[in-house]
Amino acid sequence: MPETAPPAVEVRNLVKVFHLRRARGARRRSVKSLVAVDHVSFSVGQGRSLAVVGESGSGKTTLARMVVGLERPTSGEIAVGGRERRSTRVGSRERRHRAREVQIVFQDPYSSLDPRQTVGRCIEEMLRLHFDADRAGRLTRVAELLDQVGLDERHAPAYPRALSGGQRQRVAIARALACEPRVLICDEAVASLDVSIQAQVLNLLSDIRDRIGVSYLFISHDLAVVRQVSDEILVMKNGRVVEHGPTDRVLDEPADTYTKLLLSAIPRPGWHPVAESDPQPVAT
Amino acid sequence: MATAAAAKEQLFPSARRRRNLDPVILAAGAFIGVLVLVAILAPWIAPYNPNAATILAANQGVSAAHWLGTDPTGRDLLSRLIWGARLSLLGPALIVLIATALGTVLAIASAWIGGLFDQLVSRVMDLLFAFPGLVLAMIAVAMFGKGLVAPVVALSIAYTPYITRVLRSAASRERSLPYVAACYVGGVSARSICSRHLLPNVFPLLLTQSTISFGSALVTLAAVSYLGLGIQPPTATWGFMVSTGQSSILAGHPAESLEAGILIVVTVVAFNLLGDRLAGRRSLQAL
Ligand SMILES: Nc1ncnc2c1ncn2[C@@H]1O[C@H](COP(=O)(O)OP(=O)(O)OP(=O)(O)O)[C@@H](O)[C@H]1O
Ligand SMILES: [Mg+2]
Numbered sequence: 001m002p003e004t005a006p007p008a009v010e011v012r013n014l015v016k017v018f019h020l021r022r023a024r025g026a027r028r029r030s031v032k033s034l035v036a037v038d039h040v041s042f043s044v045g046q047g048r049s050l051a052v053v054g055e056s057g058s059g060k061t062t063l064a065r066m067v068v069g070l071e072r073p074t075s076g077e078i079a080v081g082g083r084e085r086r087s088t089r090v091g092s093r094e095r096r097h098r099a100r101e102v103q104i105v106f107q108d109p110y111s112s113l114d115p116r117q118t119v120g121r122c123i124e125e126m127l128r129l130h131f132d133a134d135r136a137g138r139l140t141r142v143a144e145l146l147d148q149v150g151l152d153e154r155h156a157p158a159y160p161r162a163l164s165g166g167q168r169q170r171v172a173i174a175r176a177l178a179c180e181p182r183v184l185i186c187d188e189a190v191a192s193l194d195v196s197i198q199a200q201v202l203n204l205l206s207d208i209r210d211r212i213g214v215s216y217l218f219i220s221h222d223l224a225v226v227r228q229v230s231d232e233i234l235v236m237k238n239g240r241v242v243e244h245g246p247t248d249r250v251l252d253e254p255a256d257t258y259t260k261l262l263l264s265a266i267p268r269p270g271w272h273p274v275a276e277s278d279p280q281p282v283a284t
Numbered sequence: 285m286a287t288a289a290a291a292k293e294q295l296f297p298s299a300r301r302r303r304n305l306d307p308v309i310l311a312a313g314a315f316i317g318v319l320v321l322v323a324i325l326a327p328w329i330a331p332y333n334p335n336a337a338t339i340l341a342a343n344q345g346v347s348a349a350h351w352l353g354t355d356p357t358g359r360d361l362l363s364r365l366i367w368g369a370r371l372s373l374l375g376p377a378l379i380v381l382i383a384t385a386l387g388t389v390l391a392i393a394s395a396w397i398g399g400l401f402d403q404l405v406s407r408v409m410d411l412l413f414a415f416p417g418l419v420l421a422m423i424a425v426a427m428f429g430k431g432l433v434a435p436v437v438a439l440s441i442a443y444t445p446y447i448t449r450v451l452r453s454a455a456s457r458e459r460s461l462p463y464v465a466a467c468y469v470g471g472v473s474a475r476s477i478c479s480r481h482l483l484p485n486v487f488p489l490l491l492t493q494s495t496i497s498f499g500s501a502l503v504t505l506a507a508v509s510y511l512g513l514g515i516q517p518p519t520a521t522w523g524f525m526v527s528t529g530q531s532s533i534l535a536g537h538p539a540e541s542l543e544a545g546i547l548i549v550v551t552v553v554a555f556n557l558l559g560d561r562l563a564g565r566r567s568l569q570a571l
Contacts, residue, residue, distance in 0.1 A: 065465075068469045069468075069469065070465055070468065070469065092471065092472075092473040092474065095468070095471045095473075096471035097471075098471070099469060099470050099471030100471075102469070103469060103470070104465075104466070104469050106462040106465070106466065107462075108462060111461045111462050111463060112461075112462040112463050112466055113463055114463045114467075114481050114484075114485070115485065116481075116484045116485055117481070117484075125467075125470070125472065125480075126470050126471075129470065129471050129472065130471065172466070175466065175470070176466075176470075179470060179471070
């Protein structure tokens with residue numbers, strides 16, 4: 001890769017402090033603050049993928065929300081494709097521009113699609129915003145995108161309630177890809193899916209990376225999943241980065257005690273979950 | 285091709301669900317539909333001129349000539365009820381229309397903008413809540429005179445907080461869902477998110493809330509008429525008929541008050557049932 005290409009995403013000393021206001025009527029001064037993200041820096045090269053792992057509440061989602069502009073950083077800098085993002089309060093023109101840079105897929109497939117919008121319209125909405133194609137062109141593209149995520153044209157007129165969790169997550173991925181972003185953030189995008197569907201969606205994601213060269217920011221608390229999809233790992237705890245390095249190095253020779261703790265908490269290779277339909281007596 | 289049909293059914297279960305309509309919704313809807321039709325067709329279906337007094341036919345009971353009897357000045361009660369349906373329904377309809385439009389815009393804007401604007405709207409709505417609609421209507425009549433316009437404007441304002449409050453909390457619940465965040469990140473403009481995503485998703489609630497408000501507005505407007513502050517005689521409205529009929533109750537002719545009163549009650553019940561059932565279906569659809 002040429003040395004001159006700017007990283008797809010670069011984050012420097014990002015901080016987010018939440019001020020938790022007490023219940024109404026309590027003293028005004030009694031405001032507690034919580035540092036959700038504490039001086040986090042990283043960069044993701046073009047076409048590369050970075051996994052952010054950490055326990056619940058470690059600030060992973062907050063980090064992702066800041067990168068896509070859903071949350072305003074308390075301090076720090078975000079640059080996407082070499083372009084600084086200075087403000088989250090921007091007009092729709094700039095927002096449309098940013099949409100072409102970074103897209104996000106959320107954890108919960110049940111609330112990340114508008115229940116009153118068909119799959120086709122959901123994807124078409126993005127196409128209409130970002131490309132000037134006529135309706136026929138858009139419909140062709142919708143079919144293409146659905147095909148790309150392992151669905152087909154038949155699903156276009158369906159409402160989300162008629163789809164399974166895995167199918168909905170595929171639609172959410174297709175919607176994100178419709179913008180042709182350079183970076184795709186997956187915030188626990190497979191966590192709520194069952195294991196076999198998880199594998200399918202993960203394969204799909206790495207497939208898409210090979211095909212269109214998108215960079216990933218992959219948020220997960222499942223280290224087994226992370227190994228499959230990421231080049232680098234960032235381990236977070238209480239908003240801080242405790243370890244950052246190539247996937248194999250971090251997973252095989254963790255330097256930090258917290259990372260070791262995380263690793264010991266997951267099923268290792270060789271551990272086979274017992275199928276539900278196959279009850280076995282519990283060893284005592 | 286059985287499997288293709290089954291797959292289609294699985295993808296589009298709504299098509300089947302729509303077919304078995306709730307009988308209560310059907311009955312209440314049909315009743316309201318008939319009322320509206322009667323109101324529109326009043327000139328053609330009313331058997332008599334509603335304001336033509338015939339002293340000779342005063343206070344008649346139910347008969348073939350006068351199906352629902354006559355009032356003390358001999359006017360045909362059925363005709364007056366039919367003509368009365370016009371303003372008795374038009375008033376609440378205008379109130380609900382204005383209150384719903386105002387309330388929806390305020391609610392969705394509050395949910396979207398949040399912050400200071402949201403708090404300001406909430407405070408103003410709390411303030412309006414403190415005034416009962418009837419009091420507001422009486423103040424308006426005192427300031428702008430009797431008739432249809434002043435009470436309708438006053439009650440539209442009085443009903444706005446009911447719509448705003450319910451819709452605001454629903455809209456801000458929707459706003460916090462990831463699909464709205466996804467639209468935002470996708471570059472959809474604020475106006476499109478509000479009109480194409482938030483509005484359709486609170487629409488069922490909007491429908492129930494305004495249906496139930498209709499019944500309430502009908503009663504309050506009838507009360508305004510009853511107090512003699514609304515439409516002026518001889519034009520018939522149901523509320524005013526309850527009031528004018530009162531004097532003949534003691535004379536042994538309760539028909540006018542009774543018939544108008546029953547009509548008001550039944551209409552309100554129909555609207556409330558409809559609103560209630562629609563609310564039930566809404567929660568079903570959310571699944
Ligand atoms: N809007 C908010 N207001 C106040 N506190 C918040 C807000 N959003 C997040 N937090 C807090 O910030 C911390 C980090 O939350 P975050 O959702 O980023 O964690 P996470 O790593 O994504 O956790 P999980 O794995 O459970 O999704 C948590 O303690 C959370 O309670
Ligand atoms: Mg999270």
